Amino acid sequence: MQYMLLIYTNENAQMPADERNKMFVEYGAFTQGIIKSGNFQAGAPLQPTSTATTVRVRDGKTLTVDGPFAETKEQLGGYYLVEAENLDQAVAIAARIPGARLGSIEVRPVMKM
Amino acid sequence: MATAALEQLYREDYGRIVAALIRLVGDFEVAEEAIHDAFAAALEQWPREGVPANPRAWIVGAARHKAIDRIRRRGRLDDKLRQISALASPDDLAEGTGDGDTGDTVPDDRLRLIFTCCHPALALEAQVALSLRTLCGLTTEEIARAFIVPAATMAQRLVRAKRKIRAAGIPYEVPSDELLPERLEAVMAVIYLIFNEGYSATSGAELVRGDLCIEAIRLGRILRELIPENPEVGGLLALMLLHDARRAARLDAGGDIVLLEEQDRVLWNPAQIREGLALATAALSSATPGPYAIQCAIAAAHARSVSAANTDWREIAALYTVLTRIQPSPVVELNRAVAVAMAEGPEYGLILIDTIEAQGELRDYHLLWSARADLLRRLGRWHEAREAYDHALALVIDEPQRRFLRRRLAEVGQH
Numbered sequence: 001m002q003y004m005l006l007i008y009t010n011e012n013a014q015m016p017a018d019e020r021n022k023m024f025v026e027y028g029a030f031t032q033g034i035i036k037s038g039n040f041q042a043g044a045p046l047q048p049t050s051t052a053t054t055v056r057v058r059d060g061k062t063l064t065v066d067g068p069f070a071e072t073k074e075q076l077g078g079y080y081l082v083e084a085e086n087l088d089q090a091v092a093i094a095a096r097i098p099g100a101r102l103g104s105i106e107v108r109p110v111m112k113m
Numbered sequence: 114m115a116t117a118a119l120e121q122l123y124r125e126d127y128g129r130i131v132a133a134l135i136r137l138v139g140d141f142e143v144a145e146e147a148i149h150d151a152f153a154a155a156l157e158q159w160p161r162e163g164v165p166a167n168p169r170a171w172i173v174g175a176a177r178h179k180a181i182d183r184i185r186r187r188g189r190l191d192d193k194l195r196q197i198s199a200l201a202s203p204d205d206l207a208e209g210t211g212d213g214d215t216g217d218t219v220p221d222d223r224l225r226l227i228f229t230c231c232h233p234a235l236a237l238e239a240q241v242a243l244s245l246r247t248l249c250g251l252t253t254e255e256i257a258r259a260f261i262v263p264a265a266t267m268a269q270r271l272v273r274a275k276r277k278i279r280a281a282g283i284p285y286e287v288p289s290d291e292l293l294p295e296r297l298e299a300v301m302a303v304i305y306l307i308f309n310e311g312y313s314a315t316s317g318a319e320l321v322r323g324d325l326c327i328e329a330i331r332l333g334r335i336l337r338e339l340i341p342e343n344p345e346v347g348g349l350l351a352l353m354l355l356h357d358a359r360r361a362a363r364l365d366a367g368g369d370i371v372l373l374e375e376q377d378r379v380l381w382n383p384a385q386i387r388e389g390l391a392l393a394t395a396a397l398s399s400a401t402p403g404p405y406a407i408q409c410a411i412a413a414a415h416a417r418s419v420s421a422a423n424t425d426w427r428e429i430a431a432l433y434t435v436l437t438r439i440q441p442s443p444v445v446e447l448n449r450a451v452a453v454a455m456a457e458g459p460e461y462g463l464i465l466i467d468t469i470e471a472q473g474e475l476r477d478y479h480l481l482w483s484a485r486a487d488l489l490r491r492l493g494r495w496h497e498a499r500e501a502y503d504h505a506l507a508l509v510i511d512e513p514q515r516r517f518l519r520r521r522l523a524e525v526g527q528h
Contacts, residue, residue: 001282086284087234088292109281 002041002110003082003090008074009103011048026098034082039093043080074103081110115159119152122168127250128335132222133173135229135285138180141247141275147180148172154179223248224339225285227332231300232283239274240303241310246271248335249328259325260310297340301349301405304332308353326357348396348405354389355412358382370517374421386416404440407432426456443474451484459488479508483518490521495528 015023027045034040049068056063068075077099084090087107094105122130127148134144151172165171230243238260245251245259257267277283288296311325333350340346362380365371393413396406411432418424433449446469454462466485475481486501502522509515 003282084282086282086286087232088284088288090282091234107281111280 001084001086003084004108004110005080005082005090005094005097006076006106006108007078007097007099007103008106009077009099010073011075011077013102023098030096030098034080034093039082039084041081041083043078045078046076049075115164116156118164118168119155119159122172123152123250126169128223128226128248130169130172130176131247132226134176134180135226136222137177139285141278143180143183144176147176147183150179151176221339223335224287227300227336227339228288228296229278229283229285231303233299234281234283235274235277237303237306239270241307242267242270243274244303244332245307245328249331251328259322297343300336301345304329304336305349307332312356323360326353326360329353330357344396344399345403345405347392348403348409351389351392351396351409352405352412354385354392355409355416358385358389358416364513368513370513373415378419381416389413390416404436407436407439424455426452430456443469443472447475447481447484454488459491463488463492477508479505479514482508486521490525495525498525
């Protein structure tokens with residue numbers, strides 16, 4: 001099964017430079033790890049919500065506004081798409097994402113089409 | 114005859130049947146619908162053709178065919194169906210569902226089912242409902258009644274949980290060794306929650322709902338049968354058996370609470386106490402007894418006392434001290450305070466209760482105030498006792514507890 005692992009963290013939290021670097025290295029190691037194990041399908045960090053644009057089409061008209069869809073305490077900051085045997089395996093992978101220690105990872109099964 | 118056999122089969126073996134079917138078809142809903150069809154077919158055939166030699170295998174075999182029919186009718190001849198169709202005869206299929214099935218590599222299907230039903234990715238209320246529905250074979254209406262929610266709400270809850278199991282890929286398997294301890298803890302927590310809901314209902318006019326206690330004990334027995342070597346599993350079963358043994362003595366004719374010290378111990382269930390005590394001894398022989406083992410030891414100390422007066426409160430207080438270390442919580446502290454009051458005198462218990470109250474977490478817990486009131490009453494500090502009973506009354510929700518507190522308040526009011 002495929003799972004989307006959505007990484008939510010507080011993008012406004014201040015982090016000292018050395019910690020940020022350490023986390024960067026950890027993300028690299030984690031990504032390499034799940035590539036090697038064959039679970040990795042896709043993944044990327046996202047630019048902060050201050051760069052987000054929300055689009056809606058109503059009555060055929062495209063409405064474009066600045067900002068994310070909803071203001072929340074933690075923001076979507078990146079994602080991984082992984083192949084896992086079941087939810088237990090997906091959760092185990094999600095728990096190894098460095099961001100899980102600071103924020104939360106939402107694990108969502110991908111609908112089979 | 115055939116109808117009675119079917120009723121018995123449903124009551125006793127529903128859990129095994131549904132567990133086997135889910136393994137075969139890989140889907141809760143299809144499995145349950147197919148079993149329903151199979152029972153309907155049996156109801157029609159058995160009175161005419163006689164009860165088959167192995168009724169459970171018959172139902173499992175018939176349900177498997179019904180499941181294949183259902184999947185075929187939905188026009189989805191997928192891999193799963195090919196897999197089911199390729200499997201051996203119904204008699205072989207029934208093999209893995211229990212009884213002689215003690216092979217190391219093939220766990221009882223119900224063990225998989227327990228771990229799936231109590232998966233932490235499901236809401237706790239859904240875990241409870243699913244366990245009662247699938248493992249105990251309770252109907253949706255029965256579960257709804259037991260938890261005092263509308264049947265439609267409970268049906269919704271069950272449907273949503275089963276959909277999530279399928280859509281989210283919640284595994285139908287016994288967790289791996291590194292996950293097993295925490296998962297087993299979650300399973301035991303669900304069983305104990307069901308028991309406590311029956312033992313001291315949090316809402317409604319009835320204080321004890323014995324049916325839920327019976328079902329929780331049944332689940333405890335299944336778990337123990339499946340994991341006999343775990344002392345905590347045995348401890349949980351012992352704890353439930355020993356508490357439930359007092360059921361007949363806990364309420365008077367008017368449905369009011371009778372406190373442990375005032376209970377007529379002749380009404381306690383001796384067979385259940387014997388079984389509970391034997392299990393408690395085994396649970397406590399572990400090198401590092403866990404919280405259920407300690408709690409069952411406390412229940413055992415009460416069960417062994419022929420009267421309230423000769424209860425070994427020092428032992429009980431010491432056990433609570435151990436419990437506060439391995440499972441710290443203000444409620445455990447409160448129980449310890451009550452035991453200390455019984456062992457050393459109310460003034461010592463009162464000091465502990467005041468400390469707990471000062472910590473704040475239990476300030477709105479009616480049992481803290483009723484325990485405090487009781488100690489003040491014993492000390493003859495009538496005015497303060499009245500105030501504490503008033504405080505408890507303002508916080509209590511359920512009717513029998515309220516009646517009990519009013520009665521006590523009237524008693525101290527005479528002084």
